[in-house]
Structure formats: structure tokens, C-alpha cells
Amino acid sequence: MDILEIIGYFSTALVLVSFLMASVVKLRIINTIGSGIFVVYAILIGSYPTAVMNLGIVCINVYFLVRLLRAEKLTTMLPIETDNAYLKEFMTFYGADMQRFFPEVALEKDTADAAYFVYYDLVPVGVLLGKKQDDGSLRILVDYSTPKYRDASVGRFLHKKLLANEYTCLEFVDPSEKHEKYLHSVGFVKDGNVYRLKKQ
Secondary structure: OOHHHHHHHHHHHHHHHHOOOOOHHHHHHHHHHHHHHHHHHHHHOOOHHHHHHHHHHHHHHHHHHHHHHOHHHHEEEEEEOOOOHHHHHHHHHOHHHHHHHOOOHHHHHHHOOEEEEEEEOOEEEEEEEEEEOOOOOEEEEEEEEOHHHOOOOHHHHHHHHHHHHOOOEEEEEOOOHHHHHHHHHOOOEEEOOEEEEEOO
16 A cells, blocks of 8 residues: 555545534534545545545535634524423433533522523524522523534633623532533633633
8 A cells, every 4th residue: 555545545534534523613623634635635646626526625614614613693692491391302302411511400400590592593502501699690500512513612602692791700610520621711710619700
């Protein structure tokens, strides 16, 4: 097997692996890399139609990646009642995944008095449950994004919107280890066992 064949098989493997990704962002990133290598491979073997096709795939992926990562114009947040029937179904459907980040998710739902759905292109991609505090802050109990859109900046949009319109501060008490990393990444600051994100 020569180097060209290795490049061809490697790029094919990347494209195939990309379709195993649960996250649409990861899918498009890996698919872009695989298709980009395939462009080089196709040029080296003189298969220009294949090169053009894969170059087109790269362009399409880049377009949708930019669209996903700058999702603010396409993202909507709406308040809902905590006993909303669709919310119950949503939490049942994603219950096992939610428990990875929020082990007491069922209990937290029962104590929440504020709930919001986040929609991307009017498709529900995230939910936030919280408890309003007397000082105008919101104690977050559940802040969940679906696996497909978990890397698409949904949380950043939601937090920004909540602080701009309703609350002086968002806080999370005793997060799980998995969720703690996420809180760090979106700007929450640790103070003892509490993570806070304040209005700028």
C-alpha cells in the first residue's frame, strides 16, 4: 500500500466516523477534515470531479458550522410553566442523559418555579429549570442541552438573555463534576460551593 492509498483510506475513515458523532458540531468538524484531505487525495490521483465534490462538501460544512456557532439570531428562549406537558415528555425522553449531569433531576424539577425552553430554528434544544431568589438572582437547578446541539453555544445565549432581561445573577450550587467543567467554560466564577455568573 503506497502513501496515496493510505491518504485515501484515512480520509474515507474520517468521513465515516463523522456520521457516528451525536453532536452536529463535531460531526461537521470531522467531516470537514475528512473531506478536505479527500480533496488533496483526489487532486493527487487526478480525479478532479471527486476533488470538486469534496471541496463543495467542505464549503457547506463551514457555512453550517459558522451558522451553528453564531446561533444567536436563530435561537429563541421562551418561558414555560413547570408543569407543562411537553416539558415532562422532554425530560422523560432525555432523562438518562440528564442524570449524567444532574443526578437529582427529578427532585430538582419538583422544586423549580422558573422554566425556559431554548429553540434553535424553533426546534427545542435545551431546557433550564431554576428557583427565583429574593435578591433577584436565579438559582439554576437544571441547565441541559440535547447531545446534538451541546457544542453549539446554546448555554451562552440562554445565560446572556436571562441576565439581560430578568435576573441580576445566575448561580449553581454543588454542580456535578461533569457540569462543573461546563460552568467554567461559559464564564461562571466559583465562590465556595457556588458558581455565579453576574450581569455585566
